[in-house]
Amino acid sequence: MSGPPPPPPPPPPHGENPRTASGLPPGNYDIFIIPPHASGSGFLYLPSLQPHRNSFLAGCACTILGMSVWTAIAPALKTWVQAQSQNGGGSGMFVLVLGVGVAAWAFGKTQGETGHGGHSPPPGGGGHGAGSGAAHNHGAGPNPSSGNTGPPPGANGYANTGGFNAGPKPAGSGWQQRQQSTSGAGGAAWEKAREETRRREEERRAREEERKAAEEARKKKEEDEKKAREAAEKEKWEKARAREKEAREREAREKLIRERLAREKAAREADAKEREAREREAKEAKEKEAREKAKRTTEASTTSSQTSPRKKYERPTAKSYVGTEEDGHSFRPYETPPKRPAKTASTSSMYSESSYAPSQTTARTTPPPSHRGPYSTKDPDKIVIKAVYLFNDLFPKPVAQLVSGVGSVTDGLVLKITTEGLFIDDDVRNIGQREWDVKAWGMKLVETISITDPPLHILRASIRDPEGKKYVFILKDEESWKVALGLQRLRRGPLVRSLGSSGLGMGEARRLLGDLGWT
Structure with a gap:
C-alpha cells in the first residue's frame, strides 16, 4: 500500500481530441452541484408514477376473470367440503391441505433465498453512484504524495453499465488550483446562501x-x-x-x-x-x-160548648102526621113551588176533627198532617238557592231554569261547591239534578255580587263552550259566606284550569234581576 502510485492511463490516440463528454450523445444536460455536506451520497433514481394503460387494463381483466372463476367453482367446492365433512373424512382432508400448504411455503422460501445469493453483484463493479462518488472525492483535493498523479484505474468507469463517467482529469497544478478556487468560491456562496x-x-x-x-x-x-x-x-x-x-x-x-x-x-x-x-x-x-x-x-172549650144532651123520646101523635103548608101545595102549572133548603147529607159533616176532644185512651189510627216550615240548613257545604238559570250567546232569555218551589222542585234546592265543580240537589226529596252539573275543568270565569235591595246574592259561572254557556245562581244574601268558602275550596282543587274570578257590575246585576223578574 505504501509503494508508488499506479501509472496514469495511456494518452489518447494521436490526431484525435480527448473525449470530454464520456461518450454521451449531443444534447442539453442539467448540471448537478452537490454541496459538501452531501458528498458521497450519489444520485437517487425516481421512476415515473404514471400508470401504464395496458398494464392497468390487464390487471382489471385478470381480477374480473378470477372473480368469475371463483363464483363458478364456489358452490361445487362448498358442496364437496360439506360432503367430506359428513362422511367423516373432513379431519384428514384438513390435515392434508395444511401439510401441502406448509410444504409449498417452505419450498418457496428456500428458492427465494437461493436466487438472491446467486444474483449478487460482482465485487469491484461500480455503478453510477459509485463512479460519481469516486470522481467527486478525487476532485475534492490533490493527492499529497504526488502533484500530477492521475485518477485511479477504476475512475474511468469501464465497468459502469450506465455509460456516464467523468473521464480523466487533466494533470498539473494549475487545474488543481482552479479546482480548489472553484470549490472555495462555491463553499463561500453556499455558506452565504445558508446564512x-x-x-x-x-x-x-x-x-x-x-x-x-x-x-x-x-x-x-x-x-x-x-x-x-x-x-x-x-x-x-x-x-x-x-x-x-x-x-x-x-x-x-x-x-x-x-x-x-x-x-x-x-x-x-x-x-x-x-x-x-x-x-x-x-x-x-x-x-x-x-x-x-x-x-x-180553644178547641177544648169549643168542644164542650157544642156538645148538647140528647132529647127525650116523643111518641108519635096524630098531629105529627098533619101535613104542612108545603105538603098541601097544589101543583098548578102557573104556580111554582118554593125552593126547599138543601138537606144535609149527614149530621157528622157538621162537625170537624177539632170538634172532638182528643182521646186519652186510644192511639191515633192515621199519621198527623205535616207542618214543615221553610227549608234551612246550617251545613256550610249546602248553599240554599232560590233559582238557577242557563244562558248562552244565541238567546237573550234563559234557555233553561230551575226555580225553588215551582213544579216538582221543592224549596230545598241546594248548591254544592266542591273541588270537582258545582252540583245541584233537591235536599228535601233527596234527588240530584245531574243535568245541571258544572265540571271544574270546564269553568272559565266566576263572577259574584251582593245586592242590598232586594237582599240577594248572584253567582255567575262561565263555561268554555262554543255557545258561551253561563249558569246564573240566585240566592239569599245570608248564604253568601258559604259561596266564598266554596269558591276558595274550588280554586285550591287540582282540576281547575286557569279559573278567573271577578266582580259582577251593579248595573248588569240589576238588569239581570229585572229580566228574570226578581225586582
Missing part, C-alpha cells in the same frame, strides 16, 4: 410569533370583554329575578293576609248568623208552643 436562508427563516419566525402574540392578545381581549358582558347580563338578570321574587313573595304575603282576614270575617259573620238563627228558632219554637197551647185550650 441568508437562516436569516429569512428567523425573520419569518419572528413575524409569525408577533402575529401569534397579536392574535392571542386580541382573542384574550375579546374573551375578557365577553366575560364582562356575560357577568353584567348575569348580574342584571339576577337583580331582575330577585325583584320579581320579592314582588311575588310580597303579593303572596298580602294574599295570605287578605284570605286570613276574609276567613276571619266570614267566620264571624257565620257565627253571628248562626247565633241569630238559633235565637230566631228558639223564639219561633216558643211562639209555636204558645200557639199550640192556646189552640188546644
Whole structure:
C-alpha cells in the first residue's frame, strides 16, 4: 500500500481530441452541484408514477376473470367440503391441505433465498453512484504524495453499465488550483446562501410569533370583554329575578293576609248568623208552643160548648102526621113551588176533627198532617238557592231554569261547591239534578255580587263552550259566606284550569234581576 502510485492511463490516440463528454450523445444536460455536506451520497433514481394503460387494463381483466372463476367453482367446492365433512373424512382432508400448504411455503422460501445469493453483484463493479462518488472525492483535493498523479484505474468507469463517467482529469497544478478556487468560491456562496436562508427563516419566525402574540392578545381581549358582558347580563338578570321574587313573595304575603282576614270575617259573620238563627228558632219554637197551647185550650172549650144532651123520646101523635103548608101545595102549572133548603147529607159533616176532644185512651189510627216550615240548613257545604238559570250567546232569555218551589222542585234546592265543580240537589226529596252539573275543568270565569235591595246574592259561572254557556245562581244574601268558602275550596282543587274570578257590575246585576223578574 505504501509503494508508488499506479501509472496514469495511456494518452489518447494521436490526431484525435480527448473525449470530454464520456461518450454521451449531443444534447442539453442539467448540471448537478452537490454541496459538501452531501458528498458521497450519489444520485437517487425516481421512476415515473404514471400508470401504464395496458398494464392497468390487464390487471382489471385478470381480477374480473378470477372473480368469475371463483363464483363458478364456489358452490361445487362448498358442496364437496360439506360432503367430506359428513362422511367423516373432513379431519384428514384438513390435515392434508395444511401439510401441502406448509410444504409449498417452505419450498418457496428456500428458492427465494437461493436466487438472491446467486444474483449478487460482482465485487469491484461500480455503478453510477459509485463512479460519481469516486470522481467527486478525487476532485475534492490533490493527492499529497504526488502533484500530477492521475485518477485511479477504476475512475474511468469501464465497468459502469450506465455509460456516464467523468473521464480523466487533466494533470498539473494549475487545474488543481482552479479546482480548489472553484470549490472555495462555491463553499463561500453556499455558506452565504445558508446564512441568508437562516436569516429569512428567523425573520419569518419572528413575524409569525408577533402575529401569534397579536392574535392571542386580541382573542384574550375579546374573551375578557365577553366575560364582562356575560357577568353584567348575569348580574342584571339576577337583580331582575330577585325583584320579581320579592314582588311575588310580597303579593303572596298580602294574599295570605287578605284570605286570613276574609276567613276571619266570614267566620264571624257565620257565627253571628248562626247565633241569630238559633235565637230566631228558639223564639219561633216558643211562639209555636204558645200557639199550640192556646189552640188546644180553644178547641177544648169549643168542644164542650157544642156538645148538647140528647132529647127525650116523643111518641108519635096524630098531629105529627098533619101535613104542612108545603105538603098541601097544589101543583098548578102557573104556580111554582118554593125552593126547599138543601138537606144535609149527614149530621157528622157538621162537625170537624177539632170538634172532638182528643182521646186519652186510644192511639191515633192515621199519621198527623205535616207542618214543615221553610227549608234551612246550617251545613256550610249546602248553599240554599232560590233559582238557577242557563244562558248562552244565541238567546237573550234563559234557555233553561230551575226555580225553588215551582213544579216538582221543592224549596230545598241546594248548591254544592266542591273541588270537582258545582252540583245541584233537591235536599228535601233527596234527588240530584245531574243535568245541571258544572265540571271544574270546564269553568272559565266566576263572577259574584251582593245586592242590598232586594237582599240577594248572584253567582255567575262561565263555561268554555262554543255557545258561551253561563249558569246564573240566585240566592239569599245570608248564604253568601258559604259561596266564598266554596269558591276558595274550588280554586285550591287540582282540576281547575286557569279559573278567573271577578266582580259582577251593579248595573248588569240589576238588569239581570229585572229580566228574570226578581225586582
